[in-house]
Amino acid sequence: MTTHAEHPATTGPRVGRSLGARLRGRQNQNLWFWVFVGPFVAGLVLFIYVPILWSLYLSFFSAYNTVTPTEFVGLDNYIGMLKDPSFRSSLWTFIVFAAFIVPATWALSLGTAIMVNRTRVAQAFFRSVFFIPTACSYVVASLIWKMSIFSGSSTGMLNQALKAMGSDPVLWLSVTDPPWYWLVIVSVRIWLQLGFYMILFIAGLQRISPTLYEAAAIDGATGWQQFRYVTLPLLRPTSTAVILLLIINAFQAFDEFFNILSTMGNYPPYARPPLVYLYYIALGSGQDFGNGSAGAVILTLVIALVAIVQGRIMRLGKED
Amino acid sequence: MAHSTDAFGLSRRQLLSIGGGITAAGALTACGSNTGRADSSASASGGATSGEKVTLSQWYHQYGEEGTQQAVEKYAAAYTKATVKVEWKPGDYDKTTAASLLTDTGPDVFEYGNGPTIDMIKGKQVVDMTDALGDAKSDFNEQIIKRYTFDGKVWAIPQLIDCILLVYRKSMLDAAGIKPPTTLDELVAAARALTKGDVKGLYLGNDGGAGLVGGNLLWGAGFEFLKEDGSFGFDDPKAGAALKTLNTLWTEKVTQMSQDPKDWWAADGFIAGQCAMAMTGLWTFPDIIKGLKDDFGVIPWPAGDGGKATVTMGAYGSCVSARSKNVDAAKEFAKWLWVDQTDSQVDFATAYGYHIPARKSLIGKAKTLQDGPGKDAADAAFAHGHAQTMMLWTPKCQTAFSDGMTRIVKEGADPMKEIATMKPVIEADVKRVLG
Numbered sequence: 001m002t003t004h005a006e007h008p009a010t011t012g013p014r015v016g017r018s019l020g021a022r023l024r025g026r027q028n029q030n031l032w033f034w035v036f037v038g039p040f041v042a043g044l045v046l047f048i049y050v051p052i053l054w055s056l057y058l059s060f061f062s063a064y065n066t067v068t069p070t071e072f073v074g075l076d077n078y079i080g081m082l083k084d085p086s087f088r089s090s091l092w093t094f095i096v097f098a099a100f101i102v103p104a105t106w107a108l109s110l111g112t113a114i115m116v117n118r119t120r121v122a123q124a125f126f127r128s129v130f131f132i133p134t135a136c137s138y139v140v141a142s143l144i145w146k147m148s149i150f151s152g153s154s155t156g157m158l159n160q161a162l163k164a165m166g167s168d169p170v171l172w173l174s175v176t177d178p179p180w181y182w183l184v185i186v187s188v189r190i191w192l193q194l195g196f197y198m199i200l201f202i203a204g205l206q207r208i209s210p211t212l213y214e215a216a217a218i219d220g221a222t223g224w225q226q227f228r229y230v231t232l233p234l235l236r237p238t239s240t241a242v243i244l245l246l247i248i249n250a251f252q253a254f255d256e257f258f259n260i261l262s263t264m265g266n267y268p269p270y271a272r273p274p275l276v277y278l279y280y281i282a283l284g285s286g287q288d289f290g291n292g293s294a295g296a297v298i299l300t301l302v303i304a305l306v307a308i309v310q311g312r313i314m315r316l317g318k319e320d
Numbered sequence: 321m322a323h324s325t326d327a328f329g330l331s332r333r334q335l336l337s338i339g340g341g342i343t344a345a346g347a348l349t350a351c352g353s354n355t356g357r358a359d360s361s362a363s364a365s366g367g368a369t370s371g372e373k374v375t376l377s378q379w380y381h382q383y384g385e386e387g388t389q390q391a392v393e394k395y396a397a398a399y400t401k402a403t404v405k406v407e408w409k410p411g412d413y414d415k416t417t418a419a420s421l422l423t424d425t426g427p428d429v430f431e432y433g434n435g436p437t438i439d440m441i442k443g444k445q446v447v448d449m450t451d452a453l454g455d456a457k458s459d460f461n462e463q464i465i466k467r468y469t470f471d472g473k474v475w476a477i478p479q480l481i482d483c484i485l486l487v488y489r490k491s492m493l494d495a496a497g498i499k500p501p502t503t504l505d506e507l508v509a510a511a512r513a514l515t516k517g518d519v520k521g522l523y524l525g526n527d528g529g530a531g532l533v534g535g536n537l538l539w540g541a542g543f544e545f546l547k548e549d550g551s552f553g554f555d556d557p558k559a560g561a562a563l564k565t566l567n568t569l570w571t572e573k574v575t576q577m578s579q580d581p582k583d584w585w586a587a588d589g590f591i592a593g594q595c596a597m598a599m600t601g602l603w604t605f606p607d608i609i610k611g612l613k614d615d616f617g618v619i620p621w622p623a624g625d626g627g628k629a630t631v632t633m634g635a636y637g638s639c640v641s642a643r644s645k646n647v648d649a650a651k652e653f654a655k656w657l658w659v660d661q662t663d664s665q666v667d668f669a670t671a672y673g674y675h676i677p678a679r680k681s682l683i684g685k686a687k688t689l690q691d692g693p694g695k696d697a698a699d700a701a702f703a704h705g706h707a708q709t710m711m712l713w714t715p716k717c718q719t720a721f722s723d724g725m726t727r728i729v730k731e732g733a734d735p736m737k738e739i740a741t742m743k744p745v746i747e748a749d750v751k752r753v754l755g
Contacts, residue, residue, distance in 0.1 A: 064439045064442070064443060065418075065421070065422070065439045065440055065442075065443035065445055066422065066443055067422055084745075085741065086719075086720075086723065146580070146581070147580060147581040151578070151580040151581065152526060152578025152580040153578045153579055153580045153589075154518075156580065169578075171526070171576055171577075171578045173526075173578075173580070174526050174527055174528070174576070174578055174730075175576070175730065176730040176731050177730075177731065263526070263527070263531070263583060264531075264583065264585075265412065265414060265415075266531050266722055268527070268723075268726045268730075269723035269726055269727060270726070270731075280715075280719065281716075283415060283419065284414075284415050284418070284715065285414050285415065285418055285437060285715040286714075286715040286716055286719070287418055287437075287439055287440075287443075287715075288716070
């Protein structure tokens with residue numbers, strides 16, 4: 001026969017526990033929760049939430065060369081930025097850029113995923129080959145593209161190939177007609193990002209049961225029809241996630257644009273995405289934190305709006 | 321039920337938490353205190369005590385010429401009244417310095433291209449240097465001093481003067497029977513005539529001169545960026561026609577040349593014979609002399625219709641941060657080096673590439689500027705020097721102008737339309753800094 005004294009931890013009176021013990025939770029659960037999560041939360045608050053809120057605060061002030069401004073201007077900064085033709089054209093630039101790069105990357109990564117998935121020989125090798133560029137720094141890749149492959153001087157890689165074929169060298173990054181710089185930027189971006197989305201699609205493809213393909217084949221579906229009626233619909237959750245990530249990434253494009261097109265503190269007015277423009281206004285010699293923050297808030301709202309609309313269109317989260 | 325314990329009577333859990341704590345403490349100490357920045361606590365405590373030397377930090381951008389870093393460290397080490405720590409900043413110096421001035425860990429003394437910006441002055445980030453210049457003010461180049469002046473005060477001490485001017489291959493011009501151009505039309509004609517095969521007539525930068533010679537074209541047509549009262553200075557069809565010249569040269573491929581990854585600030589293409597004429601900086605002359613000996617001449621950018629020939633002049637100015645903990649000591653050091661130490665100034669201006677000393681009385685002491693192309697350049701700068709930008713010309717004005725220039729040169733945009741687009745932006749920002 002057991003006595004209460006043998007199990008004091010589970011049956012002893014609770015009323016004697018101190019406030020500290022209650023806060024720490026049973027078996028100090030709460031304490032350990034904060035020990036593990038605390039550093040991450042502290043970093044999140046200090047480096048993400050505080051700057052966002054401070055930025056929001058700055059956007060309502062006239063803040064030149066200071067992050068502790070005193071002159072309240074209300075919505076003037078927002079109106080100024082929306083009226084600024086350069087800011088509007090940068091928003092237009094990245095809408096066009098996103099409208100092109102998102103479907104292109106989606107299609108290319110899906111195509112690559114299907115091909116890699118079907119390979120019988122050395123499948124792991126091909127997966128790695130396409131995925132490795134993801135580990136490459138955007139800055140390094142941009143500089144290689146700019147200085148070596150697409151260098152405008154006659155010693156650049158592509159220009160030497162053109163010379164061997166008897167053509168004149170092309171100033172890839174200097175001419176605007178035709179706008180070769182888009183080729184440079186898009187190619188470096190696709191090279192860097194293809195592998196990541198390909199892996200997501202491979203994971204999605206491998207979740208499709210082969211019996212569905214067999215059933216479709218029995219019904220007489222050919223390769224293209226199988227793709228259209230079996231693969232695509234069952235890849236919808238993956239597709240939605242991939243497109244959402246691509247859109248957000250496209251709107252945040254900065255590294256490759258800045259490193260490829262900027263020269264000695266200047267940036268040309270074409271192919272200038274909003275983040276690059278805001279960088280020069282606020283963080284460059286402009287030091288205009290009021291307008292820069294207003295622009296950043298406007299950009300955030302646009303991204304949020306597009307993400308919500310895209311989610312609604314593709315019915316994110318709903319069961320099919 | 322007791323937890324398992326080791327020899328010290330600690331439970332496993334207690335042992336792990338102590339070990340974790342030691343590791344964390346060790347990791348934090350490994351962060352160390354060598355931030356690379358001057359120890360500000362020492363200068364804070366030693367500020368007012370006599371006999372104790374303050375520590376000042378001095379920032380420079382990464383000069384391209386060899387030996388410059390050792391030279392400035394030598395000058396700093398020679399200063400006895402304080403310990404000066406020189407920091408050599410690679411990368412985008414203007415932006416990192418601007419950002420650091422917002423904090424307490426910025427420099428005490430620092431150089432800034434063409435002096436501090438007007439927003440830095442109005443935001444009280446820099447200190448008035450007029451009394452540091454003192455009587456020597458009249459010995460400095462007037463254009464540069466005017467560039468550094470706002471509200472009747474001078475806000476930086478010029479360190480040395482850089483020039484951008486036209487160089488041309490004597491042999492190529494002689495072979496084509498062309499004399500060195502003295503007007504803009506002659507320059508255009510010469511550039512066209514000298515564009516043969518792979519050789520381009522005129523190299524103005526990878527962007528066809530959009531970023532480099534816009535100012536020269538305006539000054540050559542008799543206009544300035546801003547008038548004396550700050551109003552917009554070039555809303556005129558003649559200015560538009562002058563700017564259009566660059567587009568003509570670009571579309572005819574006369575100026576379409578690339579020196580990737582370098583740009584107009586290097587003379588590699590000129591030395592290699594890829595272009596007959598180039599607009600480049602005085603600092604490239606050692607390389608040009610080495611490569612071409614005396615097969616090159618120097619001329620200012622020629623005058624157009626109604627203006628003057630110009631040599632673009634810029635100067636890094638030594639400024640003192642208002643947030644420095646030792647403003648007076650920093651100002652004293654800047655004065656000592658850039659006003660009093662004339663030997664160091666001549667050394668800095670001439671021993672590492674060609675530059676022009678900021679003090680007029682020192683030009684005679686500069687050996688490199690006494691004969692040959694150095695002398696031609698110094699004479700041209702003296703006769704035709706024009707400051708690169710103006711005090712009221714804010715970075716926003718510069719962005720609007722260079723956007724318009726790029727569109728005019730590369731996309732063939734109508735210059736008058738581009739001027740009409742940039743005018744309200746520029747006027748609004750000038751009004752903001754004046755008012």
